[in-house]
Amino acid sequence: MTHAFAKDSRACAACVSWGGERALSDDHTLVHVDRYSAEGECRTASSQDYRKVTRSYHTCGTWAPLPMLKKHGGRPERQPVFATPMQPPPSGLAAAPPAAPASASASAAAAVLTKPVPAPVVPAAPAPEPEPVVCRSDVLDIDQTPQAARVLYVYWRRVRQQRTMPLAREMDTAQLRECVPRLCLMEPVDGGADFLYRACGRAVQRKMGRRPVPLRVSACHPADAAERFNADLRACLESGQPRSLLVRDDPMLPGVRFVELLLPLAGDDGRPACVLAYRHVPGA
Structure with a gap:
């Protein structure tokens, strides 16, 4: 069945x-x-x-x-509907305690007349300060990335042929329609100290809550997330090799991990010029 x-x-x-x-x-x-x-x-x-x-x-x-x-x-935006958990009855409807037996009435009266000794007040220990959450990334094998990222990587290798990296103008987004909402084209500025958003897919824009083109990474993300993203982009461009990463604690997706694939692209002179960043954020 x-x-x-x-x-x-x-x-x-x-x-x-x-x-x-x-x-x-x-x-x-x-x-x-x-x-x-x-x-x-x-x-x-x-x-x-x-x-x-x-x-x-x-x-x-x-x-x-x-x-x-x-x-x-x-x-994926549609959330499943769960049953509403049962709530406890209001305090006013709580069951009354059972009446004390008649034989215990004298003991109860004596207990009321006895003044209880208050317990000493112990000051509560101060709560420890939470450790700051810092955005970080771990290197991931290409084989461990989602299927869409692997398709993008195979296309990048096919366009590259025998060269170190393909030219930026050779990448045809019409061949990558499933990836476009999560793609960003990043261009280095200030000698690679920062990167500029030249293009940004709509899925990434929705998670960022803004249109980042043509702003710098340092102007679009918190300091720790911008530092992490710039460092990974710079490492990809300097090495000329793809980088697959598992990103944690990014403020763009608090509490959720996502996969990032960085692919270096060359200019017309054959030198590294920009990075194609695929960010596998949910909701695309």
């Missing part, structure tokens, strides 16, 4: 990075699995369940629909 999950159910069975067996319906709005609790491996590096076996009905914050589901209306 099979079970079907809707295109916007946010279930693992409908996620692009789930490795279990499944099949799409003819109208591309449902995903069929052999049973409700079918199992498969999570392949999203930014998920807390990465490389773990999850059930088809499981969900997480990095869920993204299959491409065909997305084309037919599946969107």
